[in-house]
Amino acid sequence: xxxxxSKRTESPRFxxxxxxxxxxxxxxxxxxxxxxxxxxxxxKRIDQMNEIVFPAIRGRTEAIMEKQKSKFDKHHxxxxxxxxxxxxxxxxxxxxxxxxxxxxxxxVVRKTKGGSYVLKDEMRDLLPxxxxxxxxxxxxxxxxxxxxxxxxxxxxxxxxxxxxxNMKYKVRWKGYTAEHDTWEPYEHFTSDAPIAAYWARINxxxxxxxxxxxxxxxxxxRSPSTRSNKRSKK
Numbered sequence: 001x002x003x004x005x006s007k008r009t010e011s012p013r014f015x016x017x018x019x020x021x022x023x024x025x026x027x028x029x030x031x032x033x034x035x036x037x038x039x040x041x042x043x044k045r046i047d048q049m050n051e052i053v054f055p056a057i058r059g060r061t062e063a064i065m066e067k068q069k070s071k072f073d074k075h076h077x078x079x080x081x082x083x084x085x086x087x088x089x090x091x092x093x094x095x096x097x098x099x100x101x102x103x104x105x106x107x108v109v110r111k112t113k114g115g116s117y118v119l120k121d122e123m124r125d126l127l128p129x130x131x132x133x134x135x136x137x138x139x140x141x142x143x144x145x146x147x148x149x150x151x152x153x154x155x156x157x158x159x160x161x162x163x164x165x166n167m168k169y170k171v172r173w174k175g176y177t178a179e180h181d182t183w184e185p186y187e188h189f190t191s192d193a194p195i196a197a198y199w200a201r202i203n204x205x206x207x208x209x210x211x212x213x214x215x216x217x218x219x220x221x222r223s224p225s226t227r228s229n230k231r232s233k234k
């Protein structure tokens with residue numbers, strides 16, 4: 001039996017359950033026989049618990065929980081992500097130091113009752129699991145590329161430098177053959193993951209920083225002749 005006084009209720013759990021104190025661990029053979037409570041006494045005790053004890057316990061519990069919540073909120077920055085806002089998701093299991101810390105972008109579909117978020121990717125497919133806010137960070141709407149201008153990378157198969165010395169990559173597009181391979185600059189990629197995978201595959205260090213450049217440059221720098229602009233999404 002649990003006769004320990006609870007910090008939250010300031011009462012023993014046994015007393016709240018049975019509306020009486022727990023008997024001491026003594027021998028009662030020689031004690032005078034205690035007569036049980038009458039039905040009227042039991043009803044009176046029940047009324048006392050319902051009208052006085054339980055409301056007081058509830059009030060104290062709510063006050064303590066509110067105090068704990070305020071203390072938690074004071075030391076934890078809570079961010080609410082509105083519906084249709086754009087976020088990046090933290091990568092929990094990075095394959096290596098060359099891989100980015102965040103992946104995305106994703107669009108917020110809704111917030112669940114538990115506080116996590118339902119997200120959809122750039123191809124408008126829902127993520128299989130909901131994501132807690134601690135794994136998300138908000139990004140600007142200006143950084144998002146319309147879904148009609150995005151194409152999935154199957155793999156990077158080569159690298160080179162353009163006339164200005166900037167790195168470019170030969171891309172094999174998902175759902176397309178080798179004849180559709182194109183050379184793309186670093187700024188055209190919405191994620192560093194395929195680039196990091198390429199450098200890891202050839203056992204070389206990536207020349208790029210872990211942070212991705214501003215994605216607005218992707219739209220500004222892409223020329224009309226870029227082959228990925230002509231494709232329709234598979």
